[in-house]
Amino acid sequence: MINFQYVRARDVADAVRLISADPAAKFIAGGTNLIDLMKEDVERPSHLIDISRLPLKTIEKTEENGLRIGALVPNSDVAYHLQVAQRYPMLASAILAGASPQLRNVASTGGNLLQRTRCPYFYDRATPCNKREAGSGCSAVTGLNRMHAILGTSGACIATHPSDMCVALAALGATVQVAGLTGERTIAFPDFHRLPGDTPQRETTLEPNEIVTAIALPPQGFAANYSYLKIRDRLSYAFALVSVAVGLELEGDRIKEARLALGGVAHKPWRDPTAETALQGQAADRATFTRAADVLLRDAKAFQHNAFKIGLAHRAVVRALTQAANGTPQSQSNKKIA
């Protein structure tokens, strides 16, 4: 880890002012991803601006009866919050599917959105990586790419976004509240994370001088019919090969409204309105679910080692939709997939 200067932000405005003063400075909240990357010499900030004491730690109802989660609420506290567990169990389930209890106790809500890919080439400073060093090339395209993306890739980067929480936030239609030098703004979840294109070093649409202050959830939480199904190489504490977040609103055996997002397959949580339209108004049965999976994966493209992910994702989508329709969401302690 390189030497750096450390300063504590007094309030949100102070944090924004401090980060604006130095392009090489970084915010630190939980630090569980940033400190790891600093030990690997991948992140080399001049200053760390400690925002962990800012008053962004509450979970409260919004005016429209949704939920506003402060950016500094630890992942555990979100997952176990009564309102989240009861009204947004898909989000609670996704959080508990990720990391370990020790990490979830520290990792912040805002930091979860901003965590970096776990692509091994991004971590390995001895190999080219466009995300780490723009223009140096992508080692994964022709390298060991079993874990890598199958949707929305570019020649410059095939890394995946590692978050579970964000897959549920995408499906729920959350918004991201941010503050900057010129005031506050709200970013719709699909617009927050970027596809790699030619600039994979830019992962979000957050401006360099902006800070995430909260996540807002709309009122509809799909609490009756949901599932978060995560498929990985070991049953606990591993990143997803594929994960699926599903929320359904049923009317009899018909689907009134559907939400469907994939994790572990792209540079951002993958939500496609066309696949949701394929579910809407249809019978909640296997034929419908298969069609939706076909639509969702229609542009999937494999690399040398990850072709298995396309079939795996297809089966996981059908399974997660079945679990949601049956009201039998995937348990995050009993890993048997029912």
Place this chain on the structure above:
Amino acid sequence: MSISAKIPLSLTINGAEMNLSVAPWTSLLDLLREHLDLTGTKKGCDHGQCGACTVLVEGRRINSCLTLAVMQDGTRVTTVEGLATDGVLHALQQAFIDHDAFQCGYCTPGQICSAVGLITEGKASSAEEIRELMSGNICRCGAYPNIVGAIQQAMRQS
């Protein structure tokens, strides 16, 4: 502030108040082991993947390798050295002995601190839930069945 400036911080470690001064890049783990000679807390992977460095901050279990000491200013830290009271082992320490819940012992302080946090959280009751919520602690000797047995014993006593 010059780059070499140390930063003052106060911590209550195992009940003792300490006024310290550390470089900002010192992890809580390195502060405990290298500066305070509290070597019960172990450095395994140093990347938050193994759980050997687990300690309790304000009663919550965390990986001490992935937090900066300066960020914990003003908090109460409990390490494995702080669990016994008046020479009497903590229920989990005794349970680990009773169940022979280790082989080499390197992961044990982290396992025990993590299990203290687990019991405080109160989210696990079945063996299955204990296994899942202890998944942040790796035991390469594979003492898992005995670790789960030890935690179940301590849970019955708590």
